[in-house]
Structures are given as C-alpha cells and as structure tokens.
Amino acid sequence: MAVPEPGTRPRAAGERMADWADGRLPLYEAARTALRKGFPDHWSFLLGELALYSFAVLVLTGVFLTFFFDPSMAQLVYDGSYQPLRGVTMSRAYATTLELSFDVRGGLLVRQIHHWAALIFVASIAVHLLRVFLTGAFRRPREVNWAVGVTMFLLAMVEGFAGYSLPDDLLSGTGLRTAQGIMLSVPVVGTYASFLAFGGQFPGEDVLSRLYGLHILVLPGLLLALVTVHLTLIVHLKHTQWAGRGRTGRDSVGPPALPRYLAKSGGLFFLTFGVLAVLGAIGQINPVWNYGPYRADQVSTDAQPDWYVGFLEGALRLMPGAETDLLGHTVSWNPLLPAVVLPGLLFLALYAYPFAERWITPGGGERHLCDRPRDRPVRTALCVAGVTAYAVLLLAGAQDVIAYVFDLPLPPLTWALRIGLVVLPLAGFRVTRLLCLGLQEREGRWLTDGQETGEVRQSVDGGYAPRHRPLSPDRRYTALARELPGPLESEPRPDDSAPRPRVRSGRWVRWARTRLSAWYYADRAGDTLTEEQHERVLAGPTRRPEDG
Numbered sequence: 001m002a003v004p005e006p007g008t009r010p011r012a013a014g015e016r017m018a019d020w021a022d023g024r025l026p027l028y029e030a031a032r033t034a035l036r037k038g039f040p041d042h043w044s045f046l047l048g049e050l051a052l053y054s055f056a057v058l059v060l061t062g063v064f065l066t067f068f069f070d071p072s073m074a075q076l077v078y079d080g081s082y083q084p085l086r087g088v089t090m091s092r093a094y095a096t097t098l099e100l101s102f103d104v105r106g107g108l109l110v111r112q113i114h115h116w117a118a119l120i121f122v123a124s125i126a127v128h129l130l131r132v133f134l135t136g137a138f139r140r141p142r143e144v145n146w147a148v149g150v151t152m153f154l155l156a157m158v159e160g161f162a163g164y165s166l167p168d169d170l171l172s173g174t175g176l177r178t179a180q181g182i183m184l185s186v187p188v189v190g191t192y193a194s195f196l197a198f199g200g201q202f203p204g205e206d207v208l209s210r211l212y213g214l215h216i217l218v219l220p221g222l223l224l225a226l227v228t229v230h231l232t233l234i235v236h237l238k239h240t241q242w243a244g245r246g247r248t249g250r251d252s253v254g255p256p257a258l259p260r261y262l263a264k265s266g267g268l269f270f271l272t273f274g275v276l277a278v279l280g281a282i283g284q285i286n287p288v289w290n291y292g293p294y295r296a297d298q299v300s301t302d303a304q305p306d307w308y309v310g311f312l313e314g315a316l317r318l319m320p321g322a323e324t325d326l327l328g329h330t331v332s333w334n335p336l337l338p339a340v341v342l343p344g345l346l347f348l349a350l351y352a353y354p355f356a357e358r359w360i361t362p363g364g365g366e367r368h369l370c371d372r373p374r375d376r377p378v379r380t381a382l383c384v385a386g387v388t389a390y391a392v393l394l395l396a397g398a399q400d401v402i403a404y405v406f407d408l409p410l411p412p413l414t415w416a417l418r419i420g421l422v423v424l425p426l427a428g429f430r431v432t433r434l435l436c437l438g439l440q441e442r443e444g445r446w447l448t449d450g451q452e453t454g455e456v457r458q459s460v461d462g463g464y465a466p467r468h469r470p471l472s473p474d475r476r477y478t479a480l481a482r483e484l485p486g487p488l489e490s491e492p493r494p495d496d497s498a499p500r501p502r503v504r505s506g507r508w509v510r511w512a513r514t515r516l517s518a519w520y521y522a523d524r525a526g527d528t529l530t531e532e533q534h535e536r537v538l539a540g541p542t543r544r545p546e547d548g
Contacts, residue, residue, distance in 0.1 A: 039254040039261045040241040044131050049265055051124035052227065053272040054117045061114040062216065068104055070096045071166060071212035073205055082289055090293035093168040093208050097288055113280035118160050120276065122308045125153045133353075133383055135370035137240040143354045145233045150350045152226050155219055157308050162215040164306055166208060167286075173294025174303050176207065178316070178335075185336040187329050203296060240370050243481035245474060249368040304397050312339050314396030318418050360517040362488050374443075375482045377436035378520045384432040385425040392421045437523055443479050446471055488517040 039045070072092040078085050080095065081102045100107040129149055132138055138146035161179075165172045180202050183194040199206030238252040247253045255261050279285075291300070305313055315338030322333040357379070373380040395402065396417045403410045450468030457467045471479065 039256075040239050040252070041254045042242060044135075045239065046265075046268055047124055047128040047131055049268055050272060051121055051128055053269045054121040054124060054276070055223065055227070056269070057117040057273055057276055058114060058121060059220065061110050061117065062220075064110050065100065065114060066216055068096060068100050068107065069093070069166070069212075071208040073168065073203070073208050085289065085292065088293065091168045091208075093166060094288070094293045097167040097169070101289065109277075109280050111280075112283070112285050113276050114163075115285045116279040116283065117276050118163060119306060119308075120272075122153070122156045122160055122306075125149070125156055126308070129153060129350075130383065130387075134373045134376075134380060135240065136367065136376065136379070137370060138354045139367040140358065140364075141237055141366050142233070142240075143358075145230060145237070146354050147351055148226050148230050148233070150347065152223060152230070154347060155223055155226070159215060159219040159223065160306060161309055162211045162219065164286075165211055166215065167288045168208060168294050169288040170291040170294050170298060170300060171286075171288070171303055173203070173296075174299050175305055175309075176294075177202065177296070178313075182335045182339040185332045185334075186340060187326070187331055187336075203294070238368070240368055243369050243478055245477050247369070249366065252368075304401075307394065310397040311390050311393035312343065312397075314393035314399075314417075315339065315342055317399055318393070318396050318414065318421065357520075360488065360513055360520055362485050362517070367483075369481070372482060374436045374439040375484060377433045377440075377523050380436055381429040381432040385429040388428040389421060389425045392417060392424055396421075433523065447476065447479055485521055487521040488514045490514050490518065 070092045074092050075089055076092060076095060078088050078090050078095050078098070080086070080098055082098050085098065097111075100111055102108070132146065132149065161175070165176050165179075180194050180198065183197065184190045186193065194202070197207055197210065198204030199210075239254070241247050241252060241254070244253075255264075292298075304310060316335050319334040319338040324331045324333065371379075373383075396414075399410065399413055399417065402408065403413050450470045453467045453469050455467040456464050458464055470476075
C-alpha cells in the first residue's frame with residue numbers, strides 16, 4: 001500500500017477514479033464549462049425547458065403503457081369489467097385500452113397524464129417557436145437550430161397523431177379514415193401510400209402495428225436525437241439575451257448552471273410533472289369507452305382531432321369540393337389543397353424564413369441580442385396574421401358543434417369562416433403593424449420629453465403643463481439598444497427592352513430584393529444607437545464588413 005508523502009492529503013477513491021477518467025476524457029474541462037455556463041434570467045427562456053420536461057413525462061408514462069397495450073387488430077368479443085360494452089366485437093387494441101382504463105391499477109391515471117403531456121409538449125414547442133420568431137433568435141448563427149426546432153415541431157405533431165390513433169376507437173378510427181382520404185388525394189402515388197400504410201384496403205390489418213412502431217421507437221428516437229443536437233448547438237452558440245446594461249452581443253449574462261439555474265430548472269420539472277398529474281387525475285380526456293370501437297359504417301358528430309391537427313380539419317371543411325381529370329388521373333382538390341399543399345407550404349415558409357429575412361436585410365454579422373417585437377413591425381404582424389389564420393381554421397374544424405350549440409345554419413357559418421380566413425389575418429397584420437409603430441413613437445417621446453407622471457404643473461402666468469420624469473437608466477438603455485435597419489438601397493426597375501438578357505435577369509432579382517426590403521423596413525420610428533455604439537453593444541464577435 002502506497003504511503004502518501006508528508007504534508008499531502010490522501011485522495012479518496014472517488015477522486016482517484018475521476019482523475020483516471022479525466023486522463024482519458026476531457027471530464028474536468030467539460031464539467032467546468034457546463035457548471036459555469038451563464039443562463040439568461042428571464043421566464044420566456046423556460047418555454048423550451050417546458051417542452052423538454054413534458055417530453056420526459058411522455059417517455060416515463062409511455063414506458064408504463066407499453067406493458068399493457070396490444071396494437072393488434074385481431075377481433076374478439078369483449079368480456080371485461082366495463083359493463084356497457086360487454087359482448088361487443090372489437091379489436092384487441094381497443095380491448096387492451098379498456099383494460100388499461102378499468103382493470104390496471106393506475107392505468108387510467110397514467111393514460112390521461114400521457115395524453116395531457118402530449119398536448120403540452122406540442123403546445124410548448126409551438127409557443128417556444130413563437131418566442132424565437134418574435135425576438136429574432138433564429139438569425140445568424142442560429143438558422144440551423146431554428147430548422148431543428150421546426151423539425152421537432154413537425155415530428156411532435158406526427159407523434160401525437162400516431163398515439164391518438166392507436167386505441168382504435170370510433171373517434172381515432174375516423175381520424176385514420178380522414179388520413180387515408182388525404183393519402184388517396186395525392187396523384188399517382190396516393191394509392192400506393194395508402195396500401196403501404198394500411199396493409200391493403202382500408203382499414204387493413206397492419207396500420208396499428210406500424211403506427212405503434214413509429215410511436216414508441218422511431219419518432220421518439222428522432223426527437224431525442226434532435227433534442228441532443230438542439231441543446232448542443234445552444235451550448236456552442238450560447239443563449240440569446242435581452243438587451244440591458246452590461247449585456248452585449250459578445251457575452252451571455254446570467255446565473256451559472258450550478259446551483260441557481262439548476263435549482264430553478266429542477267423546480268420547473270417537478271412543477272410540470274405535478275401539474276400533469278393533477279390534470280390526469282381530475283381532467284377527463286379522451287374517454288374512449290364513450291365512443292365505442294371503430295366501425296367503418298359509423299361516425300359521430302363532434303368528432304375533432306387534437307388541437308394541433310385541428311387546423312387541417314378546418315381547412316378540409318372550408319375548401320369546396322372540386323375534381324379535375326388530368327392525364328387519366330382524377331385530382332381531388334379537396335383534400336389535396338387543404339391537407340397536403342397547405343401544410344407543405346406552411347413548413348416550407350417556416351424553414352425558409354430566416355434566410356429570406358437575411359436576404360432582404362442590409363448589413364451582416366451575427367446577432368446575439370433579442371429583438372423586441374415592436375422594433376420589427378412587419379415580422380410581428382406576419383406572426384399575428386399567421387396565428388389569426390390558424391385560429392379561424394381551428395374554429396372551422398368545430399363548425400358543426402358551433403352550429404349546434406348556438407343554433408346557427410351551417411352554410412352561412414361556413415361562408416362567414418371562409419371570409420374570415422381572408423379578412424381577419426389581413427386586419428390583424430394591419431392593426432399589429434400600426435400598434436408596433438405607435439409603441440415606437442411613444443417610446444421616442446419618452447426618450448426626449450420623459451414619461452408622464454399623471455400630474456399637472458401650473459405656471460405663474462396661469463398656464464398648465466403635464467409633469468414628466470426622465471426614464472430610468474435601465475429603461476433608457478433598453479429603449480436605445482435596438483437595431484432599426486433601413487431598407488436596402490433602391491435598384492431601378494429593369495427595362496425589358498434592354499439587351500444582355502443575363503444581366504437583365506440578375507437586375508430583376510436585385511430589383512425584387514430591394515422592393516421587398518423597402519416594404520419590410522420602410523416603417524421606422526424613434527432613435528437608435530450610433531454606429532460606434534452599435535458595434536460595441538449589438539454586433540456579435542464575428543461581424544465583418546464582408547458579411548453583408
């Protein structure tokens with residue numbers, strides 16, 4: 001046994017093991033970096049963690065459910081403990097769902113926690129993406145991380161629909177029938193896709209087993225991989241942060257990971273788990289025993305999917321029926337346009353937006369400070385218009401329930417929703433843009449004249465004037481530390497009669513770019529930083545003139 005030298009402390013076994021591991025892996029360096037990393041101290045940055053922790057709850061509850069659920073579509077006669085369905089022929093998938101709900105101790109609680117967690121998971125990703133969009137946190141160098149987040153949102157929607165379809169009740173079976181109709185609307189390949197998914201003619205024998213494999217293995221694995229990539233990029237690129245004194249584009253200010261932020265984040269996990277447990281205990285969701293087993297010859301009213309797919313249901317209901325014979329193939333525009341083309345264009349726009357905004361924005365370099373939504377009127381207005389259109393489509397997905405509850409005729413309600421889908425997003429865009437400009441102008445007056453106190457001062461000659469107080473240094477800094485770029489330099493409209501077609505084509509592209517930039521950045525109000533202050537406060541560490 002080795003004797004330690006005089007004056008030295010004997011090392012514990014754990015310390016020796018850590019030294020042994022550090023000699024082969026960068027253990028100490030990684031721990032030092034991770035534990036001292038600064039996190040912005042603002043509630044909006046916890047939205048992504050809410051998605052992460054609801055995903056963890058989904059995995060934990062999903063593992064429990066896999067012990068009891070059988071995705072088989074083999075038929076049997078139910079003789080379980082739920083009396084109203086005894087003697088009814090159903091699939092094993094539906095029968096094991098009933099057993100989970102009524103015969104397995106805690107099964108119904110776990111089922112409902114799982115379903116609530118799925119809804120919150122998708123919702124938190126959506127709200128997190130809205131936060132990133134409104135604050136411009138997708139800008140260089142975070143375009144790839146934005147694409148990763150959009151992909152996670154898409155996979156979460158598919159994962160939710162797969163889990164929603166597994167019980168094989170009348171409601172989920174109606175959703176699968178709708179999905180099969182959407183597949184068949186795709187010209188040429190739609191029939192093959194339907195046969196591949198369902199294992200033959202609808203309803204087939206294999207669709208639930210294939211959805212089950214996707215739901216418990218493939219999609220969770222992809223989501224876990226993307227979460228890892230997402231977190232790795234956040235650590236590498238560092239967090240964005242709100243402008244404030246001591247915060248620039250070259251640093252990240254906030255409490256360290258250990259102990260303060262770890263305590264806050266851990267508390268959020270337990271709070272999320274607790275709220276989901278309470279919801280699962282007292283908030284009934286997806287009572288499959290009320291719907292009965294799926295039969296292709298039956299359908300019920302009030303059949304809507306979960307909220308994140310509700311906009312597709314509304315688009316299907318608002319689109320008029322139309323067909324076209326094209327080269328021997330029948331093209332059914334409903335559901336092709338609302339259920340295939342619309343979501344395809346939506347996600348294409350989400351993926352492309354960071355690059356499109358950069359294309360029409362003057363200057364270049366990295367951006368690490370968050371924009372305030374009021375300082376980007378068009379971007380904020382586009383977001384509001386999109387959310388408004390989604391809300392109209394979500395209402396349209398429940399048009400039969402609305403007509404029934406409020407005793408309204410269905411055709412006029414449908415036309416009102418169609419008109420609202422065009423008018424309301426445009427109105428929302430206009431109003432939001434004006435509100436952002438109004439907030440900028442008010443803040444500009446506060447910077448020059450001070451903020452009104454609500455008091456009136458009377459002068460010696462009898463005049464009255466409102467009393468103002470100057471903004472606090474922190475508020476003034478936040479108001480000034482913003483970037484209000486102007487449009488690109490205008491390009492004269494190309495002349496179609498000019499020679500050199502290659503040059504003319506390039507000029508048309510430049511002209512379109514400057515026109516879009518003028519529309520996007522034309523509205524500005526208030527003051528901003530000087531160029532020197534901009535370089536010191538807003539610009540990132542790699543800003544170079546050639547980045548433009």
